[in-house]
Amino acid sequence: MKTGISVFVATFVALGASWCGFVLAPLLQLGGAKQTVVLQTTDNWPLQRTGAATLGLQVYRANGCAACHTELVRQTGVAFEVLLTSAGNNPAAVSNLISNLKLAGLTKEEADDANAKITAIGGKVETRLTATGADIARGWGLRQSVAADYLYDQPVQLGSLRAGPDLANIGVRAPDLNWQLLHLYAPKAVNPNSTMPSFKFLFEVRKIGNAPAPDALHLPKEFAAADGYEIVPKPEAIELAAYLLSLKANQPLYEAPFSPVTAAK
Amino acid sequence: MSDENKSCSVPPPGEPTATPSTAPMWIIVVTLILLFIGGIYFDRNSGWFNAKVYSPYASAENLDACQPQSGAAAFIARGKKTYEAVCGVCHGPDGLGKPGQAPPLAGSEWVIAKGFNRLAHIPLMGVAGSIQVSGKDWNMNMAAMGAALPDEDLAAVLTYIRNSWGNKASSVAGDDIKHIRAKLPAGAQPMTHDMLMQMPE
Numbered sequence: 001m002k003t004g005i006s007v008f009v010a011t012f013v014a015l016g017a018s019w020c021g022f023v024l025a026p027l028l029q030l031g032g033a034k035q036t037v038v039l040q041t042t043d044n045w046p047l048q049r050t051g052a053a054t055l056g057l058q059v060y061r062a063n064g065c066a067a068c069h070t071e072l073v074r075q076t077g078v079a080f081e082v083l084l085t086s087a088g089n090n091p092a093a094v095s096n097l098i099s100n101l102k103l104a105g106l107t108k109e110e111a112d113d114a115n116a117k118i119t120a121i122g123g124k125v126e127t128r129l130t131a132t133g134a135d136i137a138r139g140w141g142l143r144q145s146v147a148a149d150y151l152y153d154q155p156v157q158l159g160s161l162r163a164g165p166d167l168a169n170i171g172v173r174a175p176d177l178n179w180q181l182l183h184l185y186a187p188k189a190v191n192p193n194s195t196m197p198s199f200k201f202l203f204e205v206r207k208i209g210n211a212p213a214p215d216a217l218h219l220p221k222e223f224a225a226a227d228g229y230e231i232v233p234k235p236e237a238i239e240l241a242a243y244l245l246s247l248k249a250n251q252p253l254y255e256a257p258f259s260p261v262t263a264a265k
Numbered sequence: 266m267s268d269e270n271k272s273c274s275v276p277p278p279g280e281p282t283a284t285p286s287t288a289p290m291w292i293i294v295v296t297l298i299l300l301f302i303g304g305i306y307f308d309r310n311s312g313w314f315n316a317k318v319y320s321p322y323a324s325a326e327n328l329d330a331c332q333p334q335s336g337a338a339a340f341i342a343r344g345k346k347t348y349e350a351v352c353g354v355c356h357g358p359d360g361l362g363k364p365g366q367a368p369p370l371a372g373s374e375w376v377i378a379k380g381f382n383r384l385a386h387i388p389l390m391g392v393a394g395s396i397q398v399s400g401k402d403w404n405m406n407m408a409a410m411g412a413a414l415p416d417e418d419l420a421a422v423l424t425y426i427r428n429s430w431g432n433k434a435s436s437v438a439g440d441d442i443k444h445i446r447a448k449l450p451a452g453a454q455p456m457t458h459d460m461l462m463q464m465p466e
Contacts, residue, residue: 040333040338075320077321078321078322108330127333129333144319144320147316254332255317255319255328256319257328257331257332257333258333
């Protein structure tokens, strides 16, 4: 084979180039990711998960949750709004001006323009920024997911199919541990239209002893166990629920900014 | 056998043959135009591989400009803008000053003093003659650079220099400057070291 050397070199270059693109470049870009802070605060982000939630990530993985759920909020744009905080010495002129101005759904330039116009006649304003996009309109998060959110995920389970809703912010959307457990045991008990399979095997049916167990599920009649029996979550169910409660995308970061819902005072 | 060899070495008429030829000029031109357009698109939308820049933001500058600001942060950002336009030319964007031209503001006892009365008189009146800054003697003249600035802007600048480059001091409000401006010493003479030391801090 006369061309052996050139075939080897060509193969090496082709594989080497794809390794550089798929492995080396992302490593250089994100390999040094560190814990960051929530915008305008000194709070760390993200927080290391509790022990139960860390184990829950493996339960999430083992049960293939990522086959039907994503953990990635997408954002397509930003919108600005200008809020009047003080009318200054000339309230009549300010109110006259703002009645003729568009103050919500602005671009950065429009917001700066409105800000300058109102400030010029003595009013004081605050410019607020919100993330926009289909996922955010669905209430799946207040901003897009960024690399920092997955700092303590091993492995990262982004998912690629949304048979169920996105879970990046489920810990904020459904913050009740009992709701999570009930939903895992019998999804139709909390949402009649749910297509999620029941994860009954994460629970144990036990004969009630002297008194019902404190962590037994309170189920509607048609889902409840037979008389004299109760349904108690196994450790896996508790861990999975703890993991779900740890998923949050509700704090502004430098790379995904928005104005906090309650104005800092 | 010899017939077959012969037929191989001399292709029958009509068979395609490979001959070296140059690439047409239009392909090269179109490729260069596409590369140029791609380069412009990349520059405007890639964020230059910055790990902090995500899609609706096109660049690090764009992301910086969109950071929400309220209250103190917005006031300091406003002061920074004015400082860089008016003061930074001599005192430097890093507040370190220029030897022989302008004393440093970072760590200067005039800037981080408990009260800002003396500090506010410097941009309002200007300074002439020898003045001690951070243990060094500076002999220069400063014009009343802040006299023409609106109260709010001057207050923002003073708040900015009192809270940047490691400085940590109270902030200044627009109304404070208004009061100081109302009671400026008569005459447009620049301040001297002694005059500043005589007034309350």
